Amino acid sequence: MQTSVSIHQACTLCGNPTSMWCSRCESAWYCCTEHLRSDWPRHRQECVSKSHQGVSSSSYPVNNRIATPPPAEVELITVTAIFFAPEADRWNTTEIHCRPPTRSHQGACPIPLLQNFFPDDDAEDIVLTQGLNSENLRFPLHLWYSPTAIQRNAPINRAVHNITGGSATKAWCGPVVVLKFSGSRLQGYTDAGPNDLPALSTYFLAYK
Structure with missing residues (x-):
C-alpha cells in the first residue's frame, strides 16, 4: 500500500x-x-x-x-447564418458555432453545432450551388432542415412562406438554418446575409 x-x-x-x-x-x-x-x-x-x-x-x-499536457480546448469558429424560425413572420440572422475539422480531416469543412435548432437531432442538409436563372453560386449555400417536420405535416414555416409570397409549390415546415460556404470547394464558411435571400427564395419556390 x-x-x-x-x-x-x-x-x-x-x-x-x-x-x-x-x-x-x-x-x-x-x-x-x-x-x-x-x-x-x-x-x-x-x-x-x-x-x-x-x-x-x-x-x-x-x-x-x-496530467500533462493539459486537455486541449477546442476553439470554435463562429459565423452568421440565416434562420427561418417556424413561428416567425420573417427570416433573421443568428450566430452558429462550428467545430473545426481534426488534423486527420484537414481540408474538410467545419461541423456546425445545430443541436439548439434541431433538439431531436434529425437535421439533414442540402447544398445549393445554383441561384437565379440557374446561375452557379460563387458561394454555395448550406441548408439544414428537419425532414421529420415536413413528413409529419407540422405547421407551415411562416418565414419561408412569406419570403416566397405564398407561391411555393409545397409548404415548408420546421426550422431552417442556412450557412454560406466561403468558396466552391466547400471547405469553410463565411457570413450569410440578405444578399443570399434571392437564391433561397428560388429554391423554396422550386421545392416539391
Whole structure:
C-alpha cells in the first residue's frame, strides 16, 4: 500500500505551497490544473518526460500528479447564418458555432453545432450551388432542415412562406438554418446575409 508523502514546494505560477507536480517531467510544481494549463505554453518548452530522460518514475503518490499536457480546448469558429424560425413572420440572422475539422480531416469543412435548432437531432442538409436563372453560386449555400417536420405535416414555416409570397409549390415546415460556404470547394464558411435571400427564395419556390 502506497503511503501519502508530505511535500511542500512552491507553485511555479503563483508560489503557493503545493504537493502536486507535472506528471510528465515530475520536476515542475503546480497547486492546481488551471495553473499548469496557464503555464503550459512556457513549460512545454522544457517539459521532458521521465522515460525520455532515462530516469525511473518518482515514488511519490500517483494522486499528486497533474496530467500533462493539459486537455486541449477546442476553439470554435463562429459565423452568421440565416434562420427561418417556424413561428416567425420573417427570416433573421443568428450566430452558429462550428467545430473545426481534426488534423486527420484537414481540408474538410467545419461541423456546425445545430443541436439548439434541431433538439431531436434529425437535421439533414442540402447544398445549393445554383441561384437565379440557374446561375452557379460563387458561394454555395448550406441548408439544414428537419425532414421529420415536413413528413409529419407540422405547421407551415411562416418565414419561408412569406419570403416566397405564398407561391411555393409545397409548404415548408420546421426550422431552417442556412450557412454560406466561403468558396466552391466547400471547405469553410463565411457570413450569410440578405444578399443570399434571392437564391433561397428560388429554391423554396422550386421545392416539391
